[in-house]
Amino acid sequence: DIVMTQSPDSLAVSLGERATINCKSSQSVFHSSTNKNYLAWYQQKPGQPPKLLVYWASTRESGVPDRFSGSGSGTDFTLTISSLQAEDVAVYYCQQYYSTPLMHTFGQGTKLEIK
C-alpha cells in the first residue's frame, strides 16, 4: 500500500504570511503514460466535509482562491498558501489515487492555525 506522510502535523502562521505543507508518498505517484501525478489536496474546516483544493498535484479546483497552489512530482509534494487569510484555518489532507487496484490513501492531516 502507498503510505502518505504529511509534515508538519500542525503549523501556526501569521496572517498575510506564507504557509507550506508537505506530503511525501512511500512510492512514486507519477504515471509516465499520462505524465500526471495522481495526488490531490483537500481542506477541512470544523464540522464540515473536506473540500477539494488541488488535483493532479497542481491543478486548482474551480473557485479555489489563487493563493492556494500545489507543486511537486514523484514522491514529494507541497501545498502553499501564499498569503494566509483567517478563513484558511483548517486541516489539510493530501491523497493519492495512483495505486492499482485503486486504493485511495490520505495523509494524516496538517492542522493550520493563525499565529
Place this chain on the structure above:
Amino acid sequence: EVHLVESGGGLVKPGGTLRLSCAASGFPFNSYTMNWVRQAPGKGLEWVSSISISSTHIYYADSLKGRFTISRDNAKNSLYLQINTVRAEDTAVYFCARAMAGYYFDSWGQGTLVTVSS
C-alpha cells in the same frame, strides 16, 4: 448543483449491522464512480470503499475487507454501505464522495455519524 445526502447513521450495539445510504442529485449518478470515506472523532480521513459506474469494480481498504459491503442503485441515484458485526472502532462520520474520472473526490456529502456502543 451536486447534492449528496447521507443517512442511516445512529447508535448501534457492538456486533450489530448497519446500512448507510447516500442520495445523490444534481448530476448523472450513473456516470460517476462513488466512494465512502470515514472519519473517527478527532481523527483523519480514512478511505473505506469505492464502486464503479456499473458496479463492475469494487474495492475496499485492506484493513476493512470482510465486514463492509458497498453497493449502488443507479435507478434510485443511491449509494449504500452495509457494515456487519460493527465494532467500537467503526465509530465515525461516514461521508459519501463523488470521484471525478474515478480519481479525486470533487463532491462530498455532509456525512452521517455512526456510534457503536453498548
